[in-house]
Every structure is written in structure tokens, then in C-alpha cells.
Amino acid sequence: MSDDPAADTAIRRDRFSGGPAREFLSSLDADAAIFEADLAVDRAHVVMLAEQGIVEEEVAGEILAALADIEDAGHGALPDGEDVHEAIETAVIDRVGADGGKMHTARSRNDEVATCIRYRLREDVLAAVEATITLRGALQEVAAAHTETVMPGYTHLQPAQPTTLAHYLLSYEGAVARDTERLLDAYARVNRSPLGAAAFAGTPFDVDRERTAELLGFGGTVRNSMDASAGRDFLAETANALATLATTLSGLAEDLIIFANKGYVELSNDYSSTSSIMPQKKNPDTLELTRGVAGDAVGEATGTLTLLKGLPRAYNRDLQRAHPGVFEIADDVREATEIAAGAVATADWNEGTLATAAGEGFSTATGVADLLAMAGLPFRTAHEVVADAAEAIADGDDPETAAAKVDEAARGVLGESLFEYVSRADVEQALDPAESVASRDSAGGPAPEAVREELSTADAALVADETTLEEARASLATAEETLAAEVADYV
Numbered sequence: 001m002s003d004d005p006a007a008d009t010a011i012r013r014d015r016f017s018g019g020p021a022r023e024f025l026s027s028l029d030a031d032a033a034i035f036e037a038d039l040a041v042d043r044a045h046v047v048m049l050a051e052q053g054i055v056e057e058e059v060a061g062e063i064l065a066a067l068a069d070i071e072d073a074g075h076g077a078l079p080d081g082e083d084v085h086e087a088i089e090t091a092v093i094d095r096v097g098a099d100g101g102k103m104h105t106a107r108s109r110n111d112e113v114a115t116c117i118r119y120r121l122r123e124d125v126l127a128a129v130e131a132t133i134t135l136r137g138a139l140q141e142v143a144a145a146h147t148e149t150v151m152p153g154y155t156h157l158q159p160a161q162p163t164t165l166a167h168y169l170l171s172y173e174g175a176v177a178r179d180t181e182r183l184l185d186a187y188a189r190v191n192r193s194p195l196g197a198a199a200f201a202g203t204p205f206d207v208d209r210e211r212t213a214e215l216l217g218f219g220g221t222v223r224n225s226m227d228a229s230a231g232r233d234f235l236a237e238t239a240n241a242l243a244t245l246a247t248t249l250s251g252l253a254e255d256l257i258i259f260a261n262k263g264y265v266e267l268s269n270d271y272s273s274t275s276s277i278m279p280q281k282k283n284p285d286t287l288e289l290t291r292g293v294a295g296d297a298v299g300e301a302t303g304t305l306t307l308l309k310g311l312p313r314a315y316n317r318d319l320q321r322a323h324p325g326v327f328e329i330a331d332d333v334r335e336a337t338e339i340a341a342g343a344v345a346t347a348d349w350n351e352g353t354l355a356t357a358a359g360e361g362f363s364t365a366t367g368v369a370d371l372l373a374m375a376g377l378p379f380r381t382a383h384e385v386v387a388d389a390a391e392a393i394a395d396g397d398d399p400e401t402a403a404a405k406v407d408e409a410a411r412g413v414l415g416e417s418l419f420e421y422v423s424r425a426d427v428e429q430a431l432d433p434a435e436s437v438a439s440r441d442s443a444g445g446p447a448p449e450a451v452r453e454e455l456s457t458a459d460a461a462l463v464a465d466e467t468t469l470e471e472a473r474a475s476l477a478t479a480e481e482t483l484a485a486e487v488a489d490y491v
């Protein structure tokens with residue numbers, strides 16, 4: 001071997017030392033994220049090679065023992081190399097001698113890295129799924145305690161119709177439940193093994209692709225060997241599922257920031273920050289950062305698709321840059337989801353302020369128009385009456401005063417009294433925010449009993465997703481045990 005460490009690697013010797021481009025070419029640092037994955041992939045491959053009689057059992061044993069030693073030493077102790085695959089192979093050959101080079105029989109770094117990325121990403125996706133389940137649990141719990149807490153609902157950020165805190169929170173619970181679903185969908189496609197595809201064109205060795213897939217806990221293989229080694233759509237799909245979740249979180253965070261500003265909610269100190277100069281300040285920094293993560297996540301999703309767009313088949317080195325950012329954003333989005341869950345679970349809602357605000361801006365107007373329409377007036381005419389009344393009605397008017405103003409408007413539009421159509425008591429009731437909410441009991445609406453029904457459906461869906469997550473993790477754990485047991489037979 002030469003004195004130049006860059007030339008001492010197993011696969012390049014002194015052929016391509018890299019020169020000034022060496023750092024640029026190397027992914028060794030970023031590959032720390034797939035160090036464990038690569039060891040598992042090496043082990044499964046070597047076990048399969050021995051089972052198929054492609055590599056002698058004794059050599060397999062030596063390679064597997066070397067891999068254990070390399071794992072103990074850690075990623076930081078790897079020899080120099082263009083990437084983790086090359087560095088581990090060099091480290092194996094350093095320990096075993098030339099026979100260590102048999103590890104790379106019937107494979108390429110192309111199918112190897114594609115397998116490592118999927119192996120690692122599975123954990124990240126499942127961790128994100130778990131975080132969404134935690135957040136849904138928090139949203140459901142707070143909602144269950146606030147089915148009767150009336151609050152203003154907005155469109156265009158203008159007071160629109162009164163609703164309840166439970167109804168509002170469940171609107172996000174439903175969105176996060178779909179985020180869970182998208183992540184689990186992506187998981188099913190991430191969880192397929194490309195190993196055995198070799199560079200892209202298969203191999204003359206009698207490899208057992210199903211066996212390595214099984215030893216690594218994959219649900220199946222990516223069949224076409226060119227697709228298997230070059231395909232990264234699973235990265236784009238995962239990044240998009242994460243970006244969609246982050247976008248959901250950013251909306252929730254934005255709302256809570258606005259609600260904190262209005263005094264509707266007070267965040268717990270654990271999820272707030274203060275100012276270095278203004279001692280009275282309590283700032284919703286955690287939610288602002290949560291909102292900010294969406295920018296990075298959307299950037300990553302766009303970046304991934306842009307990188308993949310127009311790549312020719314099969315492997316191209318561009319692909320080396322595709323996955324590290326997705327790993328990173330998976331971490332960030334998972335963390336933001338956990339933070340959002342904590343902020344929701346610990347926040348204090350100011351029911352009095354919410355109730356007062358719920359009636360502001362004549363937010364019961366639609367309910368009054370609905371009442372008139374139910375009494376037989378065309379909805380458009382009812383809308384006109386209430387629109388005229390809205391000009392006269394002021395915040396703080398009691399129901400009696402407000403009802404009189406609606407009647408005045410009716411006389412103007414219809415030429416007769418409102419009370420020809422509806423009773424005074426019914427109009428006064430429709431003007432009350434809590435009564436207004438209670439009347440809207442259509443499926444998925446804010447009336448307390450409709451929300452309670454929604455809550456029980458949401459809880460059942462949560463329990464089902466929890467089971468799916470546990471099963472996915474159990475199946476990975478079983479595969480890990482199987483692989484460890486197989487390896488133990490050789491060393």
C-alpha cells in the first residue's frame with residue numbers, strides 16, 4: 001500500500017486518489033447516518049452469500065467477526081474512503097486479509113446504498129408517525145375537555161361564526177390523522193429491498209434477494225434491478241409527506257400565535273421564551289420555530305424532486321446528495337410535531353375571553369338568516385334582512401336589543417315584521433353564541449353532541465394507527481433478531 005491514505009482504500013488503490021476533488025466526492029461524513037444500516041446490509045448479504053454457497057462459511061465467519069469489530073470501533077474510526085461502503089470494506093480487508101474482499105461479491109455500492117437509505121429511512125418515518133400519534137392524542141384530550149367552550153371561528157381572519165374549542169382542535173386532529181396515513185403509505189413503499197440489483201444490471205451469481213430482504217425486515221423487493229438501484233421516488237414521497245405534515249403544523253402554530261396575541265390562550269412557560277430586554281414579554285418562540293420548519297421541509301421536498309428530475313437511467317452520482325437532507329428534515333419535522341403536541345397539551349385556554357369574543361362582530365348573523373330561511377323565507381331574502389341588521393347591531397348589544405334591530409331591518413326589506421315568521425324567543429336564541437353552536441348539529445359540525453361523536457371516531461382511528469405502528473416496529477425487531485442469530489452461527 002502507498003503512503004498516501006487516500007490511495008489506500010480497498011477499491012481504488014492508487015487508481016483515483018481524488019486529488020483536489022476528493023472532499024467534494026466523499027460522502028463519508030454524511031454517511032454516519034447510514035453506518036449502522038450498512039453494517040446490517042453487509043451482514044445480511046454475507047449470510048446470504050454463505051447460504052447460497054457463493055462464499056465459504058469460514059470466510060463469511062471472518063468477515064462477520066470483522067464487521068462486529070468495526071461496529072464497536074464506530075463510524076469515526078473508519079479508514080479514509082470515498083464513502084462508508086468503501087471504508088467498511090477497506091476495514092474488513094484490513095482485518096481479514098484479501099478474503100475480506102469477497103464481501104462485495106454479487107453487489108455494487110449502487111444497490112448497497114439504496115438499501116442502506118431505505119433501511120435508515122424506515123426508522124425516521126416510523127418516528128414521525130409516532131410523533132403524529134402523540135400530537136393527535138394531545139389534540140383529542142384537550143378537545144374532549146372543551147366540547148362546550150365557545151370560541152369565535154374565522155374566515156379571512158374575520159369573525160365568522162361561533163364554534164367550540166373542541167371543534168377547532170379536531171379540525172387539526174383530522175388533518176394530522178391524514179398526515180399519519182400519508183407517512184404510513186410512504187413507509188410501505190420505502191420498506192422494499194433493492195439489494196441484489198448490483199450496479200443496475202443484475203448479477204450472474206445465484207443470489208437470493210428474498211432472503212436478504214427478509215433478513216433486513218423489508219416487506220418485499222424492488223424487482224427490476226435498474227429501478228431498484230436508481231429509483232429514489234420513495235425519497236420524494238417521504239419528503240412530501242413530511243412537508244405536508246409540516247405545513248399542517250405551521251397552520252396550527254400560526255393560529256396559536258394569533259390566539260396568544262388575543263389573550264385566548266396562554267402557553268406554558270416550558271413552550272415560551274422571553275425577551276433579553278423587555279422583561280414583561282412571554283413569546284411563543286417554540287410555535288414560531290415550528291412554523292419555520294415548514295419552510296425547510298417544503299424546500300427539501302422541492303429540492304429532492306428537482307434533483308431527481310431528468311436524471312438518466314441508471315445510477316448517477318447526483319443521487320448521493322438526495323437522501324441526507326431528507327434524513328435531516330425527518331428529524332426536524334418529528335421534533336416540531338412533538339413540540340406542537342407538548343404546547344397543545346400544556347396550554348391554558350381562557351374560556352371567558354373566548355366566550356366574549358365568540359359573539360363579537362355579529363358572528364351569529366348566519367344563524368339568524370338560517371332561522372328565517374327555515375321559517376320559509378328564501379335564504380337570499382333572509383341574508384338581505386340580516387345584512388341590513390348587521391349595519392345597526394353593535395358588539396355588546398343584548399339579545400333583546402339585537403332582535404329589535406333585526407326586526408327593524410325586516411320591516412325595511414319585507415314591509416312586515418320579522419315576528420310574522422318567527423318568534424321573538426327563537427330570534428333571541430339564535431343571537432346567543434352558545435345556542436348558535438348547539439343548533440349546528442350536522443355531521444362533523446360544532447354542536448357538542450356532534451363533536452363528541454367525532455371524538456370517538458377519531459380515537460378509534462388513533463388506536464388503529466398505534467397498532468399499525470407497533471406491528472411495523474415489531475416486524476423490524478424480529479428481523480434484527482433473526483439476522484443476529486444467523487450471524488452468531490458463523491462467528
Ligand code: ARG
Binds near residue numbers: 027082109113317319
Ligand atoms: N456514496 C454513493 C452514494 O451515496 C454510493 C454509491 C457510489 N456508486 C458509484 N457508482 N459511484 O450514492
